[in-house]
Amino acid sequence: MPTSHRDCPFCNIVRRDDLDAREVYRDEHVIAFFPTEPAVLGHTMVAPREHIPDIWSLHEDIATHLARATVRVASAVREATELKGLNIIQSNGEVATQTIFHLHVHLVPRWDGDAMGPIWPNETDYTEQAKDLMQERVRQACRRIDTR
Template identity: 40%
Template sequence: MDDCIFCQIIAHKAPAEFVYEDDHVVAFMDIYPATRGHCLIVPRQHVRNLYDVAPDVAAAVMAVAVRLAPALRDVTRADGMNLWQSSESAAGQVVFHFHMHLLPRYAGDGLHVPGNRRRAAPAELNGLATDVRQRLMA
């Protein structure tokens, strides 16, 4: 897709600092890093988000995350790591090409993921879980 910046990066038509490439997935440094070492892991195939990605494509992206995380931790001397994926604007997706963020974390870095949380009532959890199970079986 000509208007997708990630497709342009994958095709080497836009600049990026690549850290990994194979036939199905690329990983490169985020130009707007939330933390030092923030990387993006992106399938070569253009797919909008988690709702549209095929399980095998998502698995390939996750396999690269698992391989890349220890190397990134060692290079950055991170204290921890977040793996983050956003689908659609309400969730913070800005580039509409499925991707995962690999975020090295440092003690006191000030980044708070996830934000506001509250304890859910057991009845709410049961109702949601029941509805999801039914939807999966439909």
């Protein structure tokens, strides 16, 4: 897999080709920066420096580095913003609102009455049978994955 894509805006930030990027953290494996249009002030994205399009393409060793950096940067955002809460959002695929196909984690500080609003529906109407069926399907898929 290529480590960088010429047309990827996040790869441009990794290569330091985007002079407008507001980088806040960088190490050998990851980079953290503010999005161009933050949802709230302090909204930070953490991404692997290697071009990885989505979570299904992520190798466990890079996942470990990404998780550690996410915790580290979340602590920094907490200290800098005096937040009241934090959403950690990671989207995959257009239907899940992924617009840049370079894996990244959003750290979104939250306060009462902020511009984000709720991120979950107030309620759903799934039947117990539908939930049981999905539970079994995911359980079986987990078992298959564990044996690979």
